[in-house]
Amino acid sequence: MTPQDQTYLLKAALTGDVRQMEQASKILAGVAMLLNDHDLDGLKREALIETLWLLSSTFEERREWLQEEGFVCEEQ
Numbered sequence: 001m002t003p004q005d006q007t008y009l010l011k012a013a014l015t016g017d018v019r020q021m022e023q024a025s026k027i028l029a030g031v032a033m034l035l036n037d038h039d040l041d042g043l044k045r046e047a048l049i050e051t052l053w054l055l056s057s058t059f060e061e062r063r064e065w066l067q068e069e070g071f072v073c074e075e076q
């Protein structure tokens with residue numbers, strides 16, 4: 001891989017990270033707003049849990065991709 005390819009890959013990784021952080025911020029703000037609802041029923045509660053699981057798995061997938069591309073060091 002050429003230095004230019006590495007630069008392009010790093011920029012793509014950072015751009016992807018920024019997008020995911022922005023999406024995560026919006027999702028978490030929405031979850032926080034819903035959790036303030038005192039009339040939260042079982043269906044809404046389940047939807048919030050599923051949303052958090054989805055967000056968590058998205059971050060895990062992103063971490064795995066970054067690790068495969070050499071941007072994240074192995075855990076020690």
